[in-house]
Amino acid sequence: MKMINLVNRAGVFTLILLFVFQSCSSNNDGGGDDAPVSAAPTNLSVQVEVVGKTAENPNGDGSGKIQLTMNAANATSYKVSINNELKEVTTGSLTYEFTGSGTQTFPIIVSAYNGGKFISSSTSVTIYIARKVIWSDEFNVDGAPDSSKWGYNTGTGNGWGNNELQYYTNRSENVKIEGGVLKITAIKENYLGSQYTSTRMLTKGKFSFKYGRAEVRAKLPAGGGTWPAFWLLGDNIDTAGWPACGEIDILESVGNNPNVIHSSLHSPGRSGNTPDTKTTTAPNSTTEFHIYAAEWSAENIKFYVDDNLFYTYKNSSTTPFNQKFFIILNFAMGGNFGGAVDPNFTNATYEVDYVRVYN
Incomplete structure (x- = not known):
């Protein structure tokens, strides 16, 4: 009634996020002479667990859910770029559910923060999402x-x-x-x-x-x-x-x-x-x-x-x-x-x- 290339998109989004992250680092590092100096995060590790993954179902049970576990020395918080969304967590753990349907590969970027300093790592996950x-x-x-x-x-x-x-x-x-x-x-x-x-x-x-x-x-x-x-x-x-x-x-x-x-x-x-x-x-x-x-x-x-x-x-x-x-x-x-x-x-x-x- 009249009335009235996943990868390319992810790449653009990634560049935007990295720009934002870098901007934050540049803007927040310079606190005055008496400002405490925070230690930069190091040794960032990221583990991705696909919910329901088995030998028979290597891409999961169709729920579209993953469990992310992130750990870095000196980190106080994490930012995760996933499926064109930005998630912020302090616990180093994130459960995420993909929408859509079919088997798809999604890039993931994780950044660990301490104040204005950060370290980043990228990975990807291939997951099956059942139609529901x-x-x-x-x-x-x-x-x-x-x-x-x-x-x-x-x-x-x-x-x-x-x-x-x-x-x-x-x-x-x-x-x-x-x-x-x-x-x-x-x-x-x-x-x-x-x-x-x-x-x-x-x-x-x-x-x-x-x-x-x-x-x-x-x-x-x-x-x-x-x-x-x-x-x-x-x-x-x-x-x-x-x-x-x-x-x-x-x-x-x-x-x-x-x-x-x-x-x-x-x-x-x-x-x-x-x-x-x-x-x-x-x-x-x-x-x-x-x-x-x-x-x-x-x-x-x-x-x-x-x-x-x-x-x-x-x-x-x-x-x-x-x-x-x-x-x-x-x-x-x-x-x-x-x-x-x-x-x-x-x-x-x-x-x-x-x-x-x-x-």
Whole structure:
């Protein structure tokens, strides 16, 4: 919906950190004539233990966890550069859990400090990270959606930037869970000045994530003018605005062009008619459930229907797609993308079996 090379990256980050460390040393060493002189740390040793490592599983048990043990003479604290994060500890011990999935090698830089003096050492770890669900809604309890997971945008939103025709509500007539399925229903009715009602639900303020796989298993509504969607929006939309916050459209489809699935990205200079878009088909999308998913990393965003890859977007540090995003499910009517509504339309339902987010 419009609304709105690991090594290379690690190398750049390492240079930045070393610059910071050197700056600290230069700035803090010169205390006056009476300042006590601290002894520089020496003999730094670093041990990396991969949790669950065995002969059968040399890269660990899939938890993604490591235990770092650091020791240096005269050290009072340690700084660890790992996975583009900087951790500071005083005990010489650090437990770290990697996110993402698959088997990857990560560089690690450890610096031991005593005042402004330090010594550094580098190593690396190869670790297997199993894919696991970090958030989901299976919609297994009849009634209203779980308020701890979902909120709502209500009203007309001035057409939500797309000249849409619906009024969004959180009424049970428009949104409910029934028989293990979330049902968002658009209805033709006069309601507070609008010709149609429907629902737009979102996890803003309740759940957001950076990188991973997001997927929905859904059956799409039928009828000219229908426009269901499953998408992600940048957490900073309230301060950065749209499209600076970024938008990742995993699923969009319109009833006037059935079974065609659109996946798109919106960002500054690539907003309304974004060139960052591809389509594929999902046969019988209004009568059968399909899985629509995106796998998102710092390097790329890959879009799938039923695990068939059809679009890969090359991500980079210059895009907005390197921060936390929240989830939106909605069903719009008409508008710039939805098009003309069938005059015989009375109602249609967007059915969602589950929404899942993986590391």
